[in-house]
Amino acid sequence: MTANGVLYILVFFLVLLALTKPLGLYMANLFEGKRTFLHPLLRPLERLVYRLTGVREDSEQRWTQYAASVIAFSLVGFLFVYIIQRLQGFLLLNPMGFSTGHAPGNATAMTPDLAFNTAVSFMTNTNWQSYGGETTLSYFVQMAALTVQNFVSAAAGIAVAIALIRGFARKQANSIGNFWVDLTRATVYVLLPLAFVFALFLCARGVPQTLKAYQKVTTIEGAAQTIAVGPVASQESIKMLGTNGGGFFNTNSAHPFENPTPLTNFTEILAILIISSGLTYTFGRMVGDTRQGWAVFAAMAFLFFAGVFICYPSEQAGNPQLARLGVATAATRTQPGGNMEGKEVRFGIASSALWATATTDASNGSVNSMHDSYTPLGGLIPMFNLQTDEVIFGGVGSGLYGILLYAIVGVFIAGLMVGRTPEYLGKKIEQKEVKMAMVAIIATAFVILVFTAMSMVARFAKNGYWNPPGPAIANLNNSGPHGLSEILYAYSSGAENNGSAFAGINVNTPWYNLTLGLAMLIGRFGFILPALAIAGSLAAKKKVPTTNGTLPTHGALFVGLLVGVIVVIGALTFFPALSLGPLVEHLVMREGRLFSSLLSVAPGFSPACAPMHRGAAWMLGIWS
C-alpha cells in the first residue's frame, strides 16, 4: 500500500461520513412528510404526478397492499423495458440502426432471452449486462427504458427501506405508508435533484450528452475509427447514485466517456454509497434515536474498511510470480507497481480497489477495472461482499433493509442470551420476523449456490436452445479455481442485484441469460417481500419500553454482533464454495501455479464472444 493510496481511501470515507447526516436528515424529513428546502421547487411536480396517476397522497397501505404495489409496479416496468428493447428497430432515436437491417456488423442481436435478462436486470436494480451498450441498444432504449428504470428501481428500493423503518417506528399500526407516495417522493426529491446536479457536473468534466450518431474519425495512425457517444451523462449520474451500475458503454466506468477524470472517478465512487449511507441516518432519525442509525453505519463502515484493506494490499502486492521473474512490482514515483492487469492507468490501484469494494458493498455493480484480473484475495472481497447480501451500505434502500434483516437475526440469537424475548428498537422479534429474515437470507444463498452448481455440471445437446453444445463451463475463459470464481461471481452478482461481472465468461446465451434473470428476480423479491412482511408485523406491535434488561443496540457490542452475524452467516454458507475458488487459487498462486486462460476445457470455443459485457477494461469501448 502507498501512503497516497491509504490517504485516498481515508479522505473518501471522511467525505462520505460528512455527507451522511445532512442527506439522511433531508430524507428523514421528506419521508416523515415535512417540508424540505426543495419543496417550493418540486412540490408542483410531485402534485402533478399524483394528479396524473390518481394517487391519494394521504392514504395508507397495509404491508400486503404495499407489496402488491411494488410487484405491480415492477411488472409494468419489466414489460415496458422488454417491449421497447424488442421493438427498438422500429422506434426513434436509433441512429446506429440497432435491430434493423443496417446495424453495424458487430452489433449484438436483441434476442428474447437477452431482452428478458436486461429487462429483469434493470427492473430489479441489478443492471447486469449481458450485452455491450454501444453495440446493442438504441438511444431510445438507453434513455426511455434503462435510465427510467435506473430511477424508479432505486426509488422502489428506498421506498421499501422506508416502509421497514416505519415498521420499527410505528406502534400498533396496521399500515406502513403508501408505496406510490414513497416512490414518487424518492424519485422527485432525492434521485432527481441529485442526478440532475451530478449529470451537469459530469458534462462539465467531459462526459458526452448528445443524440448524435457515433463519430467516425481518422486516427493519428491514419486508421478509421468509430467513437461511440450518446446521452451518457444523464444515465451515468443516476447509474451511480441509484446503485444501478449499468454502464452506457460496455466497459462501464473504465471508459473515458463515462469516467473521464480523477475527480469524476472520486465523485462517482462517492455517489455509489452516498444515499445508502445517508439512509442509515434517516433510519436512526425516524425511529427516534440517531444512535441506532450510527450503530448500523458503524457496522457497515467496519466491514467496508475490512474489505478495502484486504483488497487494496492484495492488489498492491501483485502476483508473486511476476516478482519471481524479476519484474519490478513495487510502487515507485513513476509506476504504480502491484497488479495493474485490468486496471486503468489513469486511476491506479488504490482507487480501483476502492471502487471494486464500494461497488460490491453497494448493489451498484459499476466498475472502473476488471474484477476478473484481480489477485485471488483481491477478487475474493467483491465476491464475499456480494454473498453477504450487499449490506455494507448496500443498494439504495436494499442495503438498509438487508442489514436490518441481519440485525433481526443477530438480535434474536443474542437477545436470547440476555434472557428476554429478543427486542430490536422496542419491537419484539418473534417467529414471523425470524422466519422472514431467514427466508430472505436463504433465498439468495439458494439461487447463488444452486445455479452455480448446475452450471458446473450442465452439458448441452447439439442444436439445443440453451447454450452452445457441450458443458456450460465451456463458456468460461479460465479453468480451475478461477473458472469456478467466474461462475460463482456471476450468480452472486445476479442474485444480489449487483450487476458487476467478474467476467471471463460468455453469459449471452439463453441458459445464462434466463438463469441469471431468474436469480435476479428471486434475489430482489426474496428480500423485498420478507422485508415488507416484517415491516407489517413490526408496525402492528407495541413498543416495549427500554429498561436495564433491554439489549442495547447502539453500542460497540451491538456493532460487533452485527458484523459477526453477517460474516459468520456468509462464511457458513459460502466457505466451501470459496475454498474451491479464490481461497485455493490464492494458496496455489503462492506455490507458483496460475490459472490463466486455459481454453482446453472447451475445444472450439471462440474467445471472441467472451467479453460481451462490461468489465473488459482492455476494450475501452472503442472499435474500429
Next chain:
Amino acid sequence: MAEARGKAQADTLRKTKTDSMAKRITSRGKIEFIPASKLRAGDVVTCEASDIIPGDGEVIEGIATVDESVITGESAPVIRESGGDRSAVTGGTKVLSDQIKVRITSNPGETFLDRMITLVEGAERQKTPNEIALNILIAGMTLIFLLAVVTLQPFAVFSVNSAGAGTVPSVAVFVSLLVCLIPTTIGGLLSAIGIAGMDRVMQHNVLAMSGKAVEASGDVDTLLLDKTGTITLGNRQAVEFIPAEGVSESEVADAAQLSSLADETPEGRSIVVLAKQKYRLRGRHVSEHEARFIPFTALTRMSGVDLDGRQLRKGAGDAILKFVQEQGGEVPASFTTIINNIARTGGTPLAVADGPRLLGVVHLKDIVKGGIKERMAQLRAMGIRSVMITGDNPLTAAAIANEAGVDDFLAQATPKDKMDFIKKEQGQGRLVAMTGDGTNDAPALAQADVGVAMNTGTMAAKEAGNMVDLDSNPTKLIEIVAIGKQLLITRGSLTTFSIMNDVSKYFAIIPAMFAATYPALEKLNIMRLRTPQSAVLAAVIFNALIIIALVPLALRGVRYRPQSAAGMLRRNLWIYGVGGFIAPFPFIWLIDRLLALFHLA
C-alpha cells in the same frame, strides 16, 4: 432425565388419586358413599379426620387441619376454613382433624391433581413462542448447510476435472460433513432445555400451568409485590418508646407493657418484647394485682388495663387524646409533632396514657424483611421495576417503599386499582407479573402476564393465575423470573455455541476433502490433522461428543447472575460465541491424535 423425574412424580400423584370414596350429602341431607370419580361440580361432601378430600372444592362449613404434603411436599399441616381466603381445598389431600363440608368445584378429569399429572407428564407441553422462533432459525441454518453441502459436490466435480488430480469425495464424506454441520441436534436439546426449565420451577415448588408462562416470566418488566408478607413481615412491631415531656422512657415502656399484657395481637406482643429487651421489664403476673383488661373495640380504638387504680390505655393518637382530655389531663404541644413524625416515616404511632397523664408514644413499624433491599437492587439490575402494592396511605407507603428499595408503590390499592395499574403498564408495552391469593386478586392475576397464585389462596385465584406456588411464598416470583431468563439464555447460548462450532469444523473437513485435488489447501488445515480420513472422522466424533457434553448444561441451565443486559451479552458472547469458535480446534486435534494412537484412522 427431567422427563423421567416428571414421570415418577406423576405416578405418585396418580396413586393418591386412585379411587377414594366420597361422602356425598344428598339434597335431603343424608350421607351416601360414592366413588370420588363420580363427583360433579356442585356436589357437597363431608370430610372428617383421616378422610382424603375427594375433589377440589371450597370449604363451606367448618374448619380443619389438612395435610397437603402430597401436592406441596410440605409436611406441616395447614388450616382450611370456610369463608375468607383459606377456603380452597385440593382433592387428594388429607384431613387431619375436625370436620368440614366441601362444595366440589371441578368435574372429574379437570381437577387440580389431574392437571398437575398432565403437566408433569409433559403431555400438554406445547412449544413456546421463542422455542418455535428458534426452531425456525435452526431449520433455516440446516437448509443453508444442506445447500452448501449438496452444491459442494458439483463444485468438487468441476475442481477435480479441471485440476486433473484427486477424486471427488465419496457420498459418505459429504454426509459426514452435513452431519457435522446441521444443528438439528441442538434442536433436540431445545425441548430438553424447556422441560428442564419447567422442572426447575417445580423444584422450587411452583407449578407452572405452561412452559409459556415460565418463559414469559423471563420477559417481565414490572413486578407487583404485595407489601404484607412479601416486602414486610406480616405484622408491625414496636421499635421505640418516645416519652412525652417530663416522662422517662422506661416509664412509657412500663405502662405500655402493662397495658399490652393481655393483648394477644402481634403488635401487642411486640410491645411486651421490646420493653423486656430494652428496659429489662419482665412480664408480670397481673393476677397478683387487681387487674381489669379493657379490650380493643372499633368504637374506642384503644385497649388497656385498669390496675391498682391506674387507668393505663394505649391506642390511636386521637383516641388517646380524647381519653386524656376526658380525664381532665393536659396534652403537651409536642405530642402532635411526635405523632406526625412517626406517621411520616411510615410507622404507626400508638399513644400511651395513664389516666389524665399522657406518657408518650409507642412507635410501631412495618419491618422490612431482611435482604429485600438487595433483591430489589438485583431486580433493578435485571431491568425489572418493582412495584409495591399496599392498602396503607401514600405517606406510609412511600416510607416503606423507600426503605425496601422498591421502585414504585401503589397506595390504598383496591382490586380495581390493581387491575387499572396492570392495564396501564401493559398499555405501555410492559409485561407484568404479580402474586396474589384472595378471590379479589383473581381478575388482576388473570390480567397479569405472569400471575402466581398462592396455594393457600382461593380456588378462583388459583384458576386465574398461570402458576401456583405450593409454598405460598410471594418472594419466589423473583426466582421464577430468574429461571425464565436462564431458560432463554441457555437456548441462545447453546445455539450460538453450536453455530460457531460449525465455522471451525470447516477448517477440519474442507482441506481434508480436497487434499488430493488441491494440496495447497493443506494451509487451511491449521490443526495439522494427519490424514483426510482421520480429519473427517475426528470432526464427526467431536460432533457426537459435544452434544453429549452439552446435555448436562442444557438440563442445568447456563449460569445466571442478575446483571445488565449488555454485561450479560458480553459475557455470553465471549463464552459461547468466541468460545464456540475456539473449542473445536483443540478437541478435534486431540481426537485426531487419539485415533492415531489406536491406529483407527
